Amino acid sequence: MTDLKSVNVQRTFLDFQLFRNPLGRWVISLDAKFQQSVRDDSIHKEKDSHHVPDDFPLSEHPTEVIVVRAFPIEAPEQGISILSPEGRELLWIDDLDQLSGDQRTAVLQALREREFMPEILKLERVSSFITPSIWSVQTTRGSTDLELKGEEDIRRLSSKTLIVSDKHGVQFLIKDLPKLDRHSRKLLDRFF
Amino acid sequence: MITYPLGFSPAELPLNWKSTVLEKVLPSENVLGWMQVDLDENLNFNSGILICTEGRLLAFENKKFEPEITQILDLHVDVRVNHFDFAGVGNIEVLASNCRIANWRYTLKYQQEGAKFTEILNKVCSNLNSLNVDPKVQEDLLPPHYNPLDEGVSRCEKCSSVLDSNGECRSCQTTGPQNVSWSLFRLWRFAKPYQMQLLSGFLLTLAATAATLVPPYLTMPLMDDVLIPFQNGQQIDIDKVSLYLLGLFGSALLAWGLGWAKTYILALVSERIGADLRTSAYEHLLKLSLEYFGGRRTGDLMSRIGSETDRLCVFLSLHLLDFATDVLMIVMTAFILVAIDPWLALATLVPLPFIAWLIHVVRDRLRTGFEKIDRVWSELTNVLADTIPGIRVVKAFAQEDRETSRFREANRNNLNMNDRINFLWSLFSPTVTLMTEVGLLVVWAFGIWQVAHHDITVGVLTAFLAYISRFYNRLDSMSRIVSNTQKAAAGAKRIFEILDHVSSVPEPTNPLHLGSVQGEIAIEHAGFRYGNRAVIKDLSLLIRPGEMIGLVGQSGSGKSTMVNLICRFYDLSEGAIKIDGIDIRDLTLAEYRSHIGLVLQEPFLFFGTIAENIAYGRPNATRKEIVQAARAANAHEFILRLPQGYDSLVGERGQGLSGGERQRISIARALLINPRILIMDEATSSVDTETEQEIQKALDNLVKGRTTIAIAHRLSTLHKADRLVVMEAGQIVEIGKHDELLAQKGAYYRLYEAQARQAQNERVVFESNAGVQSTGVSL
Numbered sequence: 001m002t003d004l005k006s007v008n009v010q011r012t013f014l015d016f017q018l019f020r021n022p023l024g025r026w027v028i029s030l031d032a033k034f035q036q037s038v039r040d041d042s043i044h045k046e047k048d049s050h051h052v053p054d055d056f057p058l059s060e061h062p063t064e065v066i067v068v069r070a071f072p073i074e075a076p077e078q079g080i081s082i083l084s085p086e087g088r089e090l091l092w093i094d095d096l097d098q099l100s101g102d103q104r105t106a107v108l109q110a111l112r113e114r115e116f117m118p119e120i121l122k123l124e125r126v127s128s129f130i131t132p133s134i135w136s137v138q139t140t141r142g143s144t145d146l147e148l149k150g151e152e153d154i155r156r157l158s159s160k161t162l163i164v165s166d167k168h169g170v171q172f173l174i175k176d177l178p179k180l181d182r183h184s185r186k187l188l189d190r191f192f
Numbered sequence: 193m194i195t196y197p198l199g200f201s202p203a204e205l206p207l208n209w210k211s212t213v214l215e216k217v218l219p220s221e222n223v224l225g226w227m228q229v230d231l232d233e234n235l236n237f238n239s240g241i242l243i244c245t246e247g248r249l250l251a252f253e254n255k256k257f258e259p260e261i262t263q264i265l266d267l268h269v270d271v272r273v274n275h276f277d278f279a280g281v282g283n284i285e286v287l288a289s290n291c292r293i294a295n296w297r298y299t300l301k302y303q304q305e306g307a308k309f310t311e312i313l314n315k316v317c318s319n320l321n322s323l324n325v326d327p328k329v330q331e332d333l334l335p336p337h338y339n340p341l342d343e344g345v346s347r348c349e350k351c352s353s354v355l356d357s358n359g360e361c362r363s364c365q366t367t368g369p370q371n372v373s374w375s376l377f378r379l380w381r382f383a384k385p386y387q388m389q390l391l392s393g394f395l396l397t398l399a400a401t402a403a404t405l406v407p408p409y410l411t412m413p414l415m416d417d418v419l420i421p422f423q424n425g426q427q428i429d430i431d432k433v434s435l436y437l438l439g440l441f442g443s444a445l446l447a448w449g450l451g452w453a454k455t456y457i458l459a460l461v462s463e464r465i466g467a468d469l470r471t472s473a474y475e476h477l478l479k480l481s482l483e484y485f486g487g488r489r490t491g492d493l494m495s496r497i498g499s500e501t502d503r504l505c506v507f508l509s510l511h512l513l514d515f516a517t518d519v520l521m522i523v524m525t526a527f528i529l530v531a532i533d534p535w536l537a538l539a540t541l542v543p544l545p546f547i548a549w550l551i552h553v554v555r556d557r558l559r560t561g562f563e564k565i566d567r568v569w570s571e572l573t574n575v576l577a578d579t580i581p582g583i584r585v586v587k588a589f590a591q592e593d594r595e596t597s598r599f600r601e602a603n604r605n606n607l608n609m610n611d612r613i614n615f616l617w618s619l620f621s622p623t624v625t626l627m628t629e630v631g632l633l634v635v636w637a638f639g640i641w642q643v644a645h646h647d648i649t650v651g652v653l654t655a656f657l658a659y660i661s662r663f664y665n666r667l668d669s670m671s672r673i674v675s676n677t678q679k680a681a682a683g684a685k686r687i688f689e690i691l692d693h694v695s696s697v698p699e700p701t702n703p704l705h706l707g708s709v710q711g712e713i714a715i716e717h718a719g720f721r722y723g724n725r726a727v728i729k730d731l732s733l734l735i736r737p738g739e740m741i742g743l744v745g746q747s748g749s750g751k752s753t754m755v756n757l758i759c760r761f762y763d764l765s766e767g768a769i770k771i772d773g774i775d776i777r778d779l780t781l782a783e784y785r786s787h788i789g790l791v792l793q794e795p796f797l798f799f800g801t802i803a804e805n806i807a808y809g810r811p812n813a814t815r816k817e818i819v820q821a822a823r824a825a826n827a828h829e830f831i832l833r834l835p836q837g838y839d840s841l842v843g844e845r846g847q848g849l850s851g852g853e854r855q856r857i858s859i860a861r862a863l864l865i866n867p868r869i870l871i872m873d874e875a876t877s878s879v880d881t882e883t884e885q886e887i888q889k890a891l892d893n894l895v896k897g898r899t900t901i902a903i904a905h906r907l908s909t910l911h912k913a914d915r916l917v918v919m920e921a922g923q924i925v926e927i928g929k930h931d932e933l934l935a936q937k938g939a940y941y942r943l944y945e946a947q948a949r950q951a952q953n954e955r956v957v958f959e960s961n962a963g964v965q966s967t968g969v970s971l
Contacts, residue, residue, distance in 0.1 A: 068832050071803065073839040075815060087833045094816070117836070155841060157801065163841065171835070 016091065018067070018082075018106040026110045027062035028082060028090065065090060067110040072117065073157060073173065080107060118144070119173045120164065123184035131191070132167070139172065146172060154192045162192065209241045212252060212259040221245040224316060227284075227309035231297040235281060242284070242296060244313050247320070249286065251296065263294055269320050273313040275306045277726055282306050286313075300721075304766070307730070375684040376677070379504070382468050386461045393458040397513070400450035401520045405528065406443035408658035410436050412532075416651030459509040466505030473497050473690050479781075481697040482761040491577030492570040496690060500566075500683040507680035515673040518666040525663050529656065533648055539638040540660050546627055554620050558674060561613040563682045568606045575599045628664035635660055697763050703780045709787050710772050711737040711868040711899035713758065719766030720757060720922075727753045729922045730767070737868075740900040742913035744943060750922040751903045755873050758901065759788055771869070789862035789894070793874035795854045802831055803838040805857055809865040817864060825860035826890040827853070852883030859890045870894060872902040876909055884909070907944055916940065 021027045063084065070079030080093040096104055118139035127134040131150045137143065146166035148154070153165045162174040174180065180188070205213055205226060217223060225244045232238040232253070240253040240262070251263035265271075265286060271293075275284045277300065284306055285295035298306060383390060414436050422428050474497055529537035579586055579595045586595055639653040713735040720728040727750050735741055743751045756762050758769060760776050768775050776784055786809075797805050806821055807813040813821075818838065822828040830853055834840040842849060842857075849857070855875065862870065875891060876884045888909060895902075895912065904910050907930075916933055918926040918940045925939045933940035 068837060070819060070832060070837045071815060071839050072836050074801075074803065079815060079819060079838070081832050081837075083829070083832055087829050089829050089832065092819075157839070157841070 016103070018065070018103060018110065019062075021062060021064070025064050026067065026106075028065045029062040030091070063090070067107055067114065069111060069115070072115065073161060073175075080111070116141075117171055117173050118142075119175050120180075120184075122181060123187045126187055126190075129190045133191075137172070146170070148191070151191050206241065209252060209259055212261070213241065213243055213250070216250055216252075216261050216264075217243065217245060221248070225309050225312035227298075227305040228302055229284075229296045229298040230302065231281065231299060233297070235297060240296065242309065244309065244316060246316065249294075249313065251294070265294060267313070267317050267320060269317060271313075271317045273310045273317070275310040277303065277306075284310060375688050376681045378688060379465065379469070379508075379684060382465045382472075383461075385468075386464060389457055389461045393454055393461065394516070396450055396454035396457065397517055398520060400447055400454050401517055401524060403443050403447035403450055404662075405521070405524055405659075406447075407440050408655050408662070409528065410439050410443075411658055412651040412655040414651070415654050416649045420650055455513065458513050462505050462508035462512075465508060466501050469504065469687060470497055470501040473501065473687050476691050476693075480693060480695045481763075482756065483696050484693060489570075489574045489577065491573035491575075493690075494577065495570045495573045496686050500687055503683045504680055504687070507676055507683075511673055511676040511680070515670060515677075518670045518673075521666050522663060522670075525659050529659060532652055532655065533642075536635070536639060536642060536648065536652070536656055540631065540635050540656065540663070542631070542634060550620075550623060550627075554616060554674065557616055558613065558678050561609070561616070562679050565606070565609050565613065566682050566686065568602070568609050572599070572602045572606055575602050631664055632657070632660060697760055697777075697781065699780055700778050702778075703783075704774055704778045706772065706774065706779060706783065706787070709868040711787075712772050713869065713899060713901075714770040714773070715754075715758075715767070716770065717767035718754075718757065718764050718769060720753060720762065720764050722753075727922050728757070728764075731922065731924055732767075733917065733924060733927075735899055735901070737899055738897055739915065740895055740902065740913045742907075742910035742916045743901060743903045743919060744907060744910065744916055744940065745919035746943070749919040751919055752873055753922075754919070755871050755901065755903060758869075759790060759871065760784060786865065787868045789865055789867035789870045789898075791855070791859055791862050791870075791872045791875040791891075791894075795851075795858035797842045797849070797854055797857060799842070801836075801839050801841055802834075802857060805842060806838075806860045806864055808861050813864055818860075821860040821864040822857075824863050824890065824893045825856045826886055826893075827856035827860050830856070850883070852887060855883075855887055856890055859887070859894055863894055868898060870898045870900045872900070872904075874903055874905060876904065876906070907947055918943070 016028055016030045018026060018028050066083045066085060068081050068083060069076055070081055077096045078094065080096065081089055082091040082093070083089055093099065093107070096107070099107060118141040120137050120139050122138040124136040124138065124143075126136075131148055133148050135146050135148060137146060146164070147168075148164065149167050155163050155165075157163055160175070160177050162177060164172040164174065166172065174188075177185070177188075205223070206228060209228075213223075213226075223243055223245055227242050229240045229242060230237055232240075238254055240251060243250040243252070244267075247267055249263075249265040249267055250261060251265075252259055253262045254260070255262075268288075270289050272287045273284065274287065275282060277283060280300055282298045282300060282303055283295060284298070286293050414433075418428060418433055418436070477493065477497065526537070526541065529540060575595070575598055579599075586592060635656060639648070639656060642648045643650060643653055713733075715731060715733045715735075718728050718731045719726070731750075731754070733741075743754060745751055753762075757764060760769075760781060763777065768777075770776065771779075771784070771787075789809075798808065803815070803818050804811075806818050810817075815838075819828060822831055822838075831838055831840070842854075859875070872891065876887050884906075892912065902910060902913065910916060911930070914929075915927055916930060917924055918933065918938075920939055926933055926936065928936070928940075934944060
């Protein structure tokens with residue numbers, strides 16, 4: 001781990017299957033040959049494109065996994081990691097493009113089930129301009145009410161992106177502040 | 193013929209000692225070295241001089257202003273000389289067969305001379321068994337090369353930083369005029385880029401003021417040509433009246449438009465000046481050395497950059513503009529008045545000198561008062577800045593009440609100070625009003641008298657009264673400028689104090705550049721003191737490229753200071769630190785520090801996402817590089833476990849992450865810049881042993897192939913070090929590998945034993961506790 005120069009990733013399709021087991025959990029099965037090749041690869045390329053830990057059991061027996069995004073906001077399409085339930089990384093996917101159609105669908109489905117960060121599309125009304133205040137919002141996951149405890153729960157992530165945490169810690173995303181409609185922005189201006 | 197082999201010739205002796213010294217030195221002797229001392233045994237100031245010859249040490253002292261010899265010591269092989277210092281007082285002592293036979297004291301002014309002289313004396317003594325000093329030894333006796341610095345570069349004697357082309361030291365220079373009001377003029381530096389806007393603003397002000405002076409002038413013909421003839425039985429001339437009224441309306445409209453334009457333009461400019469000032473003050477502040485931050489309070493600096501610049505901005509846009517308008521108005525009015533009737537004008541202007549005098553008197557008092565208010569105010573913010581970050585300590589010790597009373601106390605000071613100023617201030621305004629009323633009275637009286645003598649018309653008198661009421665109104669508001677100027681000047685002074693402060697780690701004037709860095713660090717005769725406490729004393733160490741050095745020693749032995757010096761947070765007082773043979777003071781700070789990775793005991797995470805925090809040292813790093821660095825730092829997996837992965841926000845002090853997690857993020861940060869030199873200051877001491885092992889794994893990745901200096905309290909964490917350097921009281925006492933040092937049974941052995949014993953004790957306590965518990969259960 002001395003050279004951090006980026007190495008061009010070959011557009012290889014990863015040989016794994018992600019599917020649901022009878023219990024409804026997501027499991028992965030890696031082809032043994034593929035595992036070996038990834039492992040050999042990682043020795044030469046110093047763990048860059050895809051990464052399988054050395055002590056990962058070499059078997060085709062399906063293992064229960066969690067699929068997570070490394071950069072859910074900044075780059076949701078890149079950096080997908082498949083973890084064991086204990087949090088050990090099993091497989092790293094540089095880009096969703098590397099996946100075949102079926103894999104991609106499965107990965108996206110697994111992500112969708114696990115990730116919950118509704119994006120606020122419209123701020124309809126607020127109960128008061130002083131916190132705590134209840135906001136009625138339309139989000140990518142439907143309309144809901146959220147209770148804002150204090151103004152400090154609205155945090156700026158980048159120049160355009162805001163994160164709003166409600167009373168219960170659910171985080172709502174405002175992805176593109178300037179693109180919000182006038183009415184919503186006007187309401188938001190009273191808080192942020 | 194006496195020769196002076198060491199380059200010490202009597203000619204160099206201080207003049208006041210020369211004759212007395214030369215009297216006492218035997219013709220067969222040579223003066224090998226000398227040092228001046230300036231304290232007597234009771235630490236009162238009294239100058240003296242010590243002279244070393246081949247066989248004797250002569251001490252002279254001022255007795256009743258006459259130089260006199262006080263001691264003569266014969267030097268021999270058993271004589272040893274030590275020097276040490278404490279609390280600003282240096283000591284030089286002569287020991288012979290375990291007995292102190294003499295000692296002298298001096299202030300740190302003579303610190304370097306003392307060290308040199310001690311060395312010369314010791315060399316002389318150890319060479320005394322051979323009666324004749326052979327030439328080779330004499331060469332050895334040459335004064336030690338104190339600043340082994342490049343010949344070409346001249347350095348300041350006081351702070352040993354590189355001198356500029358004029359041979360002056362930028363660090364030691366005291367800059368800045370002392371006058372408070374002067375600091376306002378220095379704002380010109382920031383106003384210069386906007387001079388065009390300022391000029392147009394000034395012209396607009398001029399025009400706007402002129403426009404406001406038209407209406408009173410029109411009252412004159414309105415009175416004399418329309419109203420008074422009407423009273424005397426003539427018809428009102430409608431055309432004339434409407435012309436005059438139209439003139440009044442037009443001038444009012446003009447004044448409105450111009451007034452708006454000038455205020456807008458000048459407010460725009462002043463806001464920009466304020467913003468520039470704030471940014472440059474902040475930029476300069478960040479470039480200052482750690483020494484500056486060490487001696488200053490956060491709250492004070494925050495208020496200087498925040499509210500003081502804002503105050504200046506308001507002053508420039510509002511008060512100064514008003515003042516300029518007032519002055520213009522007064523000058524113009526005075527001209528008009530004189531043009532209409534010089535005698536009446538004279539009577540009108542009589543109160544003016546009185547008011548000017550009044551302003552002058554109050555000015556000085558108000559100024560000091562406002563400066564005091566500023567200081568009290570920052571005391572208030574300091575209380576806040578102290579307690580809010582330390583709130584856990586405050587609450588843990590239940591000291592809320594005490595902190596509140598501290599705040600109340602500071603607030604009361606603020607109140608008292610304001611009360612005192614307000615007394616003066618409140619007296620000031622009504623006095624000015626009284627003067628203006630008196631002035632009006634004078635004009636009325638003189639005007640009526642003149643009207644009665646048919647010198648002037650009623651119209652002229654009304655015009656005068658209209659002008660004069662404006663005039664005095666302005667005077668009243670003008671008097672306010674005094675306090676506003678003083679407030680602004682005090683603010684400007686405090687900002688320029690930051691801007692004038694020259695960093696104690698100055699950037700070189702002609703920087704050298706490092707090519708590819710090998711990572712060899714040479715510390716040569718390094719000396720450093722905090723105030724009057726010597727923390728590092730004559731320390732030399734050569735670290736080979738890629739070597740890992742473990743710095744160990746008790747706390748206070750100077751380990752962290754050494755690290756601060758290598759990072760160039762401070763500059764050495766003596767000696768030099770070289771990287772690949774180049775003095776670090778000859779490199780630009782940014783270039784030098786880009787080669788250093790630093791992992792501290794308390795990792796500081798900035799407000800932002802984890803990815804941003806990792807990429808702090810290289811903001812343009814790709815996501816892949818960030819992930820790689822996090823992997824190597826053993827941080828990748830725990831980051832993925834967070835709900836937003838690398839996009840998770842971490843708070844001001846990294847809330848929501850454990851100490852170990854934060855530490856691993858800071859290791860990833862250091863890894864990402866891929867430095868040649870790595871410095872770890874107690875990187876694992878704030879976490880538990882298990883986390884430490886995880887961090888250790890990350891650190892082992894980090895260390896590979898880099899010159900590493902690690903400080904650790906737990907000696908076990910340094911098992912990979914190539915050499916261990918044991919420090920004691922600012923000096924190196926032992927160097928070697930773990931096993932060698934243990935075999936030596938020296939300082940390292942003692943440290944190691946102490947830790948081993950402690951670990952054992954803990955185990956015993958733990959086991960006995962466990963034993964008690966198990967018996968409890970079995971019963």
